[in-house]
Amino acid sequence: MPSKKALVRRPAPRLAEGLVTHIEREGVDFDRAVEQWEAYAEALRTHGWETIEVDSAEDCPDSVFVEDTVVMYRNVALIARSGAESRRGETPGVEEAVASLGCSVNWVWEPGTLDGGDVLKVGDTVYVGRGGRTNAAGVQQVRAAFEPLGARVVAVPVAKVLHLKSAVTALPDGTVVGHVPNMDAPSLFPRLLPVPEESGAHVVLLGGDKLLMAASAPKTAELFADLGYEPVLVDIGEFEKLEGCVTCLSVRLRELYA
Ligand SMILES: NC(=O)NCCC[C@H](N)C(=O)O
Numbered sequence: 694m695p696s697k698k699a700l701v702r703r704p705a706p707r708l709a710e711g712l713v714t715h716i717e718r719e720g721v722d723f724d725r726a727v728e729q730w731e732a733y734a735e736a737l738r739t740h741g742w743e744t745i746e747v748d749s750a751e752d753c754p755d756s757v758f759v760e761d762t763v764v765m766y767r768n769v770a771l772i773a774r775s776g777a778e779s780r781r782g783e784t785p786g787v788e789e790a791v792a793s794l795g796c797s798v799n800w801v802w803e804p805g806t807l808d809g810g811d812v813l814k815v816g817d818t819v820y821v822g823r824g825g826r827t828n829a830a831g832v833q834q835v836r837a838a839f840e841p842l843g844a845r846v847v848a849v850p851v852a853k854v855l856h857l858k859s860a861v862t863a864l865p866d867g868t869v870v871g872h873v874p875n876m877d878a879p880s881l882f883p884r885l886l887p888v889p890e891e892s893g894a895h896v897v898l899l900g901g902d903k904l905l906m907a908a909s910a911p912k913t914a915e916l917f918a919d920l921g922y923e924p925v926l927v928d929i930g931e932f933e934k935l936e937g938c939v940t941c942l943s944v945r946l947r948e949l950y951a
Contacts, residue, residue: 694948695948696946696948697743697947698743698744698946698949699737699743700744700746700747700759700791701734701737702747702750702757702786703730703749704726704727704756705749705750705752705756705757706723707751707753707754708721708754708755709721711754711755712755712777712779712935712936713934713936714825714936715854715855716934716936719934720934721931721934723931725931726932729928729929729930729932730757730942732927732928733929733942733943734943736925736927737943740899740900740903740925741899741900742945745790747786747789747790748786748789748790749786750782750783752782753779753780753782753783754779755777755779755935757932757937757942758932758937758941759787759941759943760809760810760858760940761773761780761783761808761826762775762780762784762787763788763791763944764807764835765791765796765946766814766838766839766842767842768795768797769797769799769838770799771801771839772787772788772798772799772800772801773807773808774800774801774802774805775806776806776808776825777808780808794949795950796946801831805831805833805834806826807826807827807828807831809941810822810826810855810940810941811824811851812835812857813857813858813861813869815863815867815869819835819839819845819846820848820857820861820881821846821847821848821849821857822850822851822856822857823850824850824854824855824856826855826856847881849878850877852877853875853876855936858895858941859875859894859895859936860872860875860876860877860894861876861882861885861894864886864904865901865902867884868884868885869882869886870887870888870896870913871885871886871894872887875894888910888913890909890910890912890913892906892910892913892933893906893910893912893913894913895907895939895940896939896940897945901923902923903922903923903924903925904923904925905925905927905939906926906939907926907928909928909929909933
């Protein structure tokens with residue numbers, strides 16, 4: 694059944710200690726990060742999403758990036774097991790949240806690793822990035838969880854960036870949007886629109902023609918507006934310093950059984 698709920702998780706006080714892998718570390722202004730997070734959640738609500746706050750994980754610096762902890766396919770939640778050990782303590786609160794919403798809950802088990810940021814769904818195609826955070830066993834476990842439900846899993850090598858969705862996401866019509874210099878295997882995507890900015894590759898579908906995007910991608914926003922979309926820009930600069938993007942700050946639940 695269609696639903697418009699989104700999990701979000703308040704930044705932990707230790708946010709500034711979050712992991713940085715592919716960029717230089719920069720100081721994070723915690724108060725500003727909280728303001729940006731509030732504005733992000735407000736943008737979701739303004740566009741019809743009910744935000745559900747997962748209990749905060751005070752000791753987990755990266756816990757605001759809630760997308761990495763769980764992958765949804767229909768009503769089934771697959772609880773991730775991050776390739777970064779420091780992130781594994783983030784999952785219990787998320788398990789509770791999805792279970793209390795009536796989702797069926799599965800887990801990625803050792804030796805599998807998976808970050809939700811490596812999973813891009815386009816219709817029933819589920820692209821899974823195999824990279825620093827997601828290993829081959831993790832990809833196999835996504836297949837085992839979702840293919841019996843009708844998904845087709847496509848594994849995608851990821852080496853240049855943190856996650857698959859650091860490089861590509863998709864528009865409402867299924868066109869994949871990607872920053873080609875960050876992509877390891879662009880030919881795996883049948884309909885690819887290259888975008889001029891790294892953060893332009895990150896869109897959250899708000900419904901209809903509306904696309905939530907980072908304010909740091911003005912040229913891509915113009916490109917999308919010219920194609921008939923309506924970009925909604927939010928400043929997430931403090932999270933970008935930690936390799937975060939608009940997608941990673943929420944998990945949308947679109948097919949709950951009410
Ligand atoms: N899905 C995402 O894009 N997640 C961003 C995670 C950033 C965090 N600092 C990390 O390295 O895990």
